[in-house]
Amino acid sequence: MADKTALRVGVLGAKGKVGQAICDAVDAAADLELAATVDKGDDLDVFVTSGTQVVVDFTHPDVVMGNLQFLIENGIHAVVGTTGFDDARLEQVREWLAAKLDVGVLIAPNFAIGAVLSMRFAQAAARFFDSVEVIELHHPNKADAPSGTAYRTARLIAEARAAAGVGRSPDATSTELDGARGADVDGVRVHSVRVAGLVAHQEVLLGTQGETLTIRHDSIDRSSFAPGVLLGVREIGSRPGLTVGIDPLLDL
Ligand SMILES: NC(=O)C1=CN([C@@H]2O[C@H](COP(=O)(O)OP(=O)(O)OC[C@H]3O[C@@H](n4cnc5c(N)ncnc54)[C@H](OP(=O)(O)O)[C@@H]3O)[C@@H](O)[C@H]2O)C=CC1
Ligand SMILES: O=C(O)C1=N[C@H](C(=O)O)C[C@H](O)C1
Numbered sequence: 001m002a003d004k005t006a007l008r009v010g011v012l013g014a015k016g017k018v019g020q021a022i023c024d025a026v027d028a029a030a031d032l033e034l035a036a037t038v039d040k041g042d043d044l045d046v047f048v049t050s051g052t053q054v055v056v057d058f059t060h061p062d063v064v065m066g067n068l069q070f071l072i073e074n075g076i077h078a079v080v081g082t083t084g085f086d087d088a089r090l091e092q093v094r095e096w097l098a099a100k101l102d103v104g105v106l107i108a109p110n111f112a113i114g115a116v117l118s119m120r121f122a123q124a125a126a127r128f129f130d131s132v133e134v135i136e137l138h139h140p141n142k143a144d145a146p147s148g149t150a151y152r153t154a155r156l157i158a159e160a161r162a163a164a165g166v167g168r169s170p171d172a173t174s175t176e177l178d179g180a181r182g183a184d185v186d187g188v189r190v191h192s193v194r195v196a197g198l199v200a201h202q203e204v205l206l207g208t209q210g211e212t213l214t215i216r217h218d219s220i221d222r223s224s225f226a227p228g229v230l231l232g233v234r235e236i237g238s239r240p241g242l243t244v245g246i247d248p249l250l251d252l
Helices: 017-028 045-049 064-073 087-098 111-126 148-165 222-238
Strands: 009-011 032-038 054-057 077-080 104-107 131-138 183-185 186-195 202-207 211-221 241-244
Touching: 009 017, 009 222, 009 241, 017 032, 017 054, 017 222, 032 045, 032 222, 054 064, 054 222, 064 077, 064 087, 064 183, 077 222, 087 104, 087 241, 111 131, 111 148, 111 202, 111 211, 111 222, 131 148, 148 183, 148 186, 183 241, 211 222
Parallel strands: 009 032, 009 054, 054 077, 077 104, 104 241, 131 186
Antiparallel strands: 131 202, 183 186, 202 211
């Protein structure tokens, strides 16, 4: 018999690599019920007709904004792992939410606890080193570069260095092949590697006189994202408005 107190959860991108892991995790959780799943070509209305309370989105940067607009307009909370959120997109989400004050949206560049902590460690270390660069390494089916995690890490590092009055990393490069020094995210160099067999990995390399520090995180399986996603699913109903990152849910 169905548990009437279980939270009714939907998954968008349910046939995808992460979507499948999230469906399994929801199925295995006694307090959650997998109410509806949607993948490419399916109608979003199933979330409304099934009484879904929270939808998890792991789809594609090109479609996630349309999904979010639908969910917010229909009063359904959202937990979003899909990447591609710049300041303009976050502002658009806030605008939609302003018309639906009881709806909560959580958007997180990375739901793995180790990744969240590694971003924090990088942010804390950034002001103590002359040089800092970010290298992210992923499977070759990834659509976006740099990764959402690397983009966020670089911005946190840049903010920490600016607040401490630390300038850009020294770099004497005067001639280069296009892209050889990576992308410039707020003055921090970010390098993207795509290699078959990888899942999701990141290194932050810091260096100063006579020493280097490497902060590395590895997601070796997509189940690494599930605990953070389920935490978001359970919490987002009591957090109206936009939450970026799972840090506040972890009391970080
Ligand atoms: N925040 C985090 O912790 C993490 C974020 N991600 C991000 O999540 C996203 C998905 O990653 P991943 O699972 O690896 O990607 P996949 O390509 O494996 O999965 C995406 C799924 O979404 C489907 N899809 C595409 N368009 C739509 C649509 N309009 N409606 C519903 N479903 C759709 C795809 O179908 P089809 O294949 O037919 O196109 C596919 O089944 C990426 O942006 C990735 O960067 C990934 C891991 C962790
Ligand atoms: O596409 C992926 O796989 C991942 N995407 C997220 C990102 O872009 O940061 C999170 C994680 O790195 C896996």
